[in-house]
Amino acid sequence: MTEVAWNPLYGAPVYPAERYAALARRIGAILKTDNDVLLVQAEAVVALEAVATSLARPGLSALNVVTSPYGSWFGQWLRRGGADVIDLVAQPGRPIEAGAIAVALDANPAVSVLALVHAESASGILNPLPQIVALAAARGILTIVDAVASVGGHALDVDALGIDIAVIGPQKALGGPAGISALSVSRRAWELILHDEAPHDSILSLADLKAWADAGGALPGTPAPLEFFALEAALDRVEAEGLGQIVARHERAASASRAGLAALGASLWVPGEHASNLVTAVSPPSGIEASSITGFAAALGIDLSPGVGTGSSHLVRLNHTGPRANFQSVLANVAAYGAALRRAGLPANIDAASEAVVRIYSS
Numbered sequence: 354m355t356e357v358a359w360n361p362l363y364g365a366p367v368y369p370a371e372r373y374a375a376l377a378r379r380i381g382a383i384l385k386t387d388n389d390v391l392l393v394q395a396e397a398v399v400a401l402e403a404v405a406t407s408l409a410r411p412g413l414s415a416l417n418v419v420t421s422p423y424g425s426w427f428g429q430w431l432r433r434g435g436a437d438v439i440d441l442v443a444q445p446g447r448p449i450e451a452g453a454i455a456v457a458l459d460a461n462p463a464v465s466v467l468a469l470v471h472a473e474s475a476s477g478i479l480n481p482l483p484q485i486v487a488l489a490a491a492r493g494i495l496t497i498v499d500a501v502a503s504v505g506g507h508a509l510d511v512d513a514l515g516i517d518i519a520v521i522g523p524q525k526a527l528g529g530p531a532g533i534s535a536l537s538v539s540r541r542a543w544e545l546i547l548h549d550e551a552p553h554d555s556i557l558s559l560a561d562l563k564a565w566a567d568a569g570g571a572l573p574g575t576p577a578p579l580e581f582f583a584l585e586a587a588l589d590r591v592e593a594e595g596l597g598q599i600v601a602r603h604e605r606a607a608s609a610s611r612a613g614l615a616a617l618g619a620s621l622w623v624p625g626e627h628a629s630n631l632v633t634a635v636s637p638p639s640g641i642e643a644s645s646i647t648g649f650a651a652a653l654g655i656d657l658s659p660g661v662g663t664g665s666s667h668l669v670r671l672n673h674t675g676p677r678a679n680f681q682s683v684l685a686n687v688a689a690y691g692a693a694l695r696r697a698g699l700p701a702n703i704d705a706a707s708e709a710v711v712r713i714y715s716s
């Protein structure tokens with residue numbers, strides 16, 4: 354037999370069952386909610402699909418805001434379950450306007466569920482969540498928020514806003530593991546979910562997850578211990594830094610990125626008040642393709658990426674999420690973007706851009 358070197362992962366201990374409830378409580382504190390918090394043993398897209406699958410049924414009418422592929426998927430999952438879904442599609446790569454939501458809700462009085470993404474890492478936009486949730490609340494409409502990208506990057510106060518279901522993942526601004534996700538569910542949302550034809554015996558069944566949680570905080574199947582230890586470590590780090598401080602770190606990274614790009618004469622895709630704090634999207638000038646900017650940056654070891662989704666592929670995204678929401682990443686991103694322009698023979702004042710980034714980080 355071939356000798357295999359010893360590896361600590363071979364002996365990963367079982368995650369202690371009594372600690373799931375504590376994890377859920379700590380996530381509830383991050384979301385600022387007293388609602389039930391469920392853990393899902395999969396990346397956040399699975400938690401989103403579970404929400405849509407568990408809510409959908411014939412006769413349910415939903416307004417589904419689409420600002421990226423995540424929103425399109427959510428609408429498809431609802432339709433698959435027989436729901437009537439009105440997709441409200443924003444201008445490509447732009448946030449939805451609260452006014453458009455008000456018009457759609459007035460035109461569709463049967464709507465009882467509204468779904469949207471808070472901040473988009475695909476295009477770097479921020480939807481006006483407080484205004485939208487207030488519009489829904491005034492009409493007694495249940496709200497579902499994909500806060501996977503925004504949690505830790507933006508203020509997210511689930512109970513104060515009255516969000517019925519918020520879905521998060523630790524892998525973006527919180528800098529945690531990607532193989533696990535969580536959601537909060539209000540009492541009102543449970544009333545809608547727990548109906549006679551609700552899906553059961555399915556990994557996408559929130560009713561099943563609730564039954565497991567109510568029975569003592571355990572999860573169905575064999576929980577993957579490494580993910581839970583990693584989540585616990587991420588929560589330790591989040592609590593040590595402080596959620597307010599993490600959001601402030603993302604705000605600073607976003608304003609420094611915007612200031613640096615503005616000093617390069619770059620054209621920001623959305624103004625600051627409509628921009629997410631996670632990534633900054635820029636529309637390259639004519640004369641250079643997004644792919645040649647990202648390729649040039651990659652050769653410098655800097656990971657700039659193209660926009661994702663309709664109307665976003667011409668964009669370049671500067672990522673300042675999670676561990677990248679810091680001075681060195683922001684400065685390197687901006688300098689690499691400027692260097693790519695200069696290489697293409699376009700003007701780029703990298704001195705001024707660096708100065709602008711430094712100024713934000715020194716104030």
Ligand SMILES: *Cc1c(COP(=O)(O)O)cnc(C)c1O
Binds near residue numbers: 398501502522
């Ligand atoms: C990242 C992200 C998700 C989850 O995607 P993963 O495949 O789990 O990384 C869902 N919604 C939004 C808005 C996201 O940014």
